[in-house]
Amino acid sequence: MFDELLRAWDGEEVVVRYDAPSGTWMFVCVHSTALGPAAGGTRMKTYGRPRDALADGLRLSSSMTRKNAVAGLPLGGGKAVLSVPEIPNGEARRSLLLRYADVVESLHGTYWTACDMNTSPADMDVLGERCSSVFGKTEAHGGSGTSAPATADGVFVGIRASVKHAFGTDELSGRTVLVQGVGAVGSILARLVTDAGARVIVADVDEIRAKELAVEVDGDVVAPEDVIGLECDVFSPNATGGVLSAESIPRLRCRIVAGAANNQLAEPDDAERFVERDILYAPDYVVSAGGIIHLGSLEMLGETVEERDVRIAAIGQTVTEVFQIADVERISTERAADRIVQQRLAESAR
Ligand code: NAI
Ligand code: PHE
Numbered sequence: 001m002f003d004e005l006l007r008a009w010d011g012e013e014v015v016v017r018y019d020a021p022s023g024t025w026m027f028v029c030v031h032s033t034a035l036g037p038a039a040g041g042t043r044m045k046t047y048g049r050p051r052d053a054l055a056d057g058l059r060l061s062s063s064m065t066r067k068n069a070v071a072g073l074p075l076g077g078g079k080a081v082l083s084v085p086e087i088p089n090g091e092a093r094r095s096l097l098l099r100y101a102d103v104v105e106s107l108h109g110t111y112w113t114a115c116d117m118n119t120s121p122a123d124m125d126v127l128g129e130r131c132s133s134v135f136g137k138t139e140a141h142g143g144s145g146t147s148a149p150a151t152a153d154g155v156f157v158g159i160r161a162s163v164k165h166a167f168g169t170d171e172l173s174g175r176t177v178l179v180q181g182v183g184a185v186g187s188i189l190a191r192l193v194t195d196a197g198a199r200v201i202v203a204d205v206d207e208i209r210a211k212e213l214a215v216e217v218d219g220d221v222v223a224p225e226d227v228i229g230l231e232c233d234v235f236s237p238n239a240t241g242g243v244l245s246a247e248s249i250p251r252l253r254c255r256i257v258a259g260a261a262n263n264q265l266a267e268p269d270d271a272e273r274f275v276e277r278d279i280l281y282a283p284d285y286v287v288s289a290g291g292i293i294h295l296g297s298l299e300m301l302g303e304t305v306e307e308r309d310v311r312i313a314a315i316g317q318t319v320t321e322v323f324q325i326a327d328v329e330r331i332s333t334e335r336a337a338d339r340i341v342q343q344r345l346a347e348s349a350r
Contacts, residue, residue, distance in 0.1 A: 001051055009058045011065075012038075013110075016054075017103050022096045025050040025083040026103055029061035030111050031076070035348050037109055038078030039135065039292065040064035041116025042100070042123075046084055053083030063263055063285045064292075069344040070318060070337060071289040071311070073296045078111045080104070087118055094126055101130035109133050114147070114295055121145050135295040144298040147291030148184035150312060154290025155185065155260050156192045157316035159234055162256045162282050165323045167233075173197030178222070178232040178254070180204075181239025182213045185260045189238060190217050203227045204239070229253060237261040237284075244281070249273040258282035258319075260290075271334030282319050283337040289315055 006014065011031035018025055030038040040061055047053040057079050065077025080100075088096055104113055104127065114136035115124060124137040137143025159177065164170035177193045178201045179186045190200050190213055200219035203226075204210035214221045222230055228248045235252060237243045237259035244257065245266035250273070257264075257279060264284045265271055274281040290312050297308035318340070325336035 002054055005051060005055055005058060009062075011058065011061060014054070014058070015103060015107065019096065019099055021099075022088065022092065023085045024096060025053055026080070026100055027054050027057040027083070028078070028080040028103060028107065028111055029054075029057040030078045030107070031058075031061035032065040032078075032345075033076040033110060034065075034345055035069055035076050036074040037112050037133070038064070038076040039068060039073075039112040039114070039296070040077060040079040042080040042082060042113045042119050042127075043116040044082045044084055044087060044118040046086060047081075050083055053081045057081035059263055066338065066341045067285040067289050068292060068296070069341045070286050071293050071296075072314070072344070073292065073300075075112070075292070075296055075300070078113075079116070080111070080113055093123075097123055097126040098130055101127040101134075104133060105131040107133070112300075114292075135299050144295060146184065147294045149188055150294035150308070151185045151260050151288060151291040152188035152192060153309075154293065154312050154315045155189050155236065155238070155258065155287050156196075157313055158282050158287035158319045159193065159236065159256070159258045160196075161316040161319040162258050162280050162323075163234065165320060166255050166280050171197070175199070175233040176201065176231075177234040177236060178203070178227065178230055180224075180227050180235070180237045180243070180259070181261065182209055183238070186236070186238035187213055189236065189260075190219065193234075194219065198234075201230065201232060234258060237264050242266045244270055246270065246273070249277060249279075252277065252279060254279060256280045256282070258287050259284065260288040262288060265334070268334070271332035275332050280323065281333050283322065283334050286318055286322060286337050287315065 013030045015028040061079035068075040112133040121138040125141045160170040175198045177198045194217040231253040234256045235254040241263035293311045297303040322337045326333045
């Protein structure tokens with residue numbers, strides 16, 4: 001049932017484990033170790049079928065290769081998916097995580113994990129009991145904690161660089177930024193753009209969360225289902241993947257798309273639709289690299305917070321470079337960013 005998916009994938013290795021006590025399928029997808037150990041978070045989620053979970057892991061892991069390469073980190077790309085029948089808590093969660101930790105440990109450092117959807121620094125502490133290749137444990141356990149603030153900082157500089165490219169100045173006052181998803185990353189981002197003078201509109205399936213944040217930043221709320229057709233300067237997806245599609249892109253009424261959500265494009269070719277619409281799409285894997293930069297810089301490279309911040313600020317320069325390549329070569333911004341990735345991979349091969 002997995003053969004088609006694996007045959008079509010260009011990665012290195014997938015470890016599959018069925019965990020009978022919890023009914024969980026574990027997929028550890030090592031896409032590339034060309035630049036260093038494959039790094040990417042562990043996603044815990046309920047999927048319709050195991051093959052949907054594998055498909056998600058395969059695609060997310062290849063995005064991590066590109067994300068880490070374009071961020072200039074000595075890391076390859078990987079991702080793990082724990083496809084659970086329902087999100088476990090308490091002892092059931094702990095014992096599942098420990099069994100999963102044994103799987104990661106059996107890869108001897110080929111794959112380094114950290115948080116992703118539905119996994120937290122506290123979960124990383126549990127993995128750390130049995131496994132040495134874990135980023136993002138709590139500070140109490142010697143890790144660097146949550147990566148969300150660093151991710152939001154990276155999205156913020158990515159938005160600024162996009163605004164500069166579109167409007168000739170990176171001034172945010174007078175601009176409207178629509179933030180879809182105001183969880184860990186989106187809420188911090190909404191505060192950053194507000195402090196920089198923008199008007200913020202927020203949307204979240206958690207209505208209370210959206211309302212409270214809107215009050216805090218003196219912004220507005222829009223219903224989640226009305227996000228796509230709403231007029232704004234910047235649309236920032238920070239909720240789930242797949243929001244940019246053949247169906248949604250023609251309906252967007254924004255000049256810029258820049259957000260942290262992984263795999264925003266429903267299909268890779270959807271990037272071409274932005275060219276037709278004259279919308280600047282800042283590729284998700286470029287803009288969302290702040291989190292992995294935080295982990296890689298502080299925990300792997302042993303850098304200072306100041307050195308980490310220099311790397312995060314460089315996301316702005318990379319976004320600008322991507323737009324310039326796209327303009328000169330008349331290609332989509334996704335393809336332009338992929339050029340930078342291919343260059344970094346080729347340099348390392350030499
Ligand atoms: P989170 O789970 O804290 O927040 C996501 C928010 O989106 C929640 O408030 C949720 O209610 C909301 N949401 C879900 N579906 C929605 C919908 N259809 N419409 C509107 N709101 C919806 O997640 P977090 O950490 O803030 O991450 C956001 C995105 O950024 C995710 O896609 C994640 O994979 C990605 N990302 C996160 C990084 C990090 O450091 N946390 C790093 C890189 C990417
Ligand atoms: N899960 C986040 C991402 O996709 C942060 C992360 C990156 C965590 C890499 C671990 C390793 O970017």
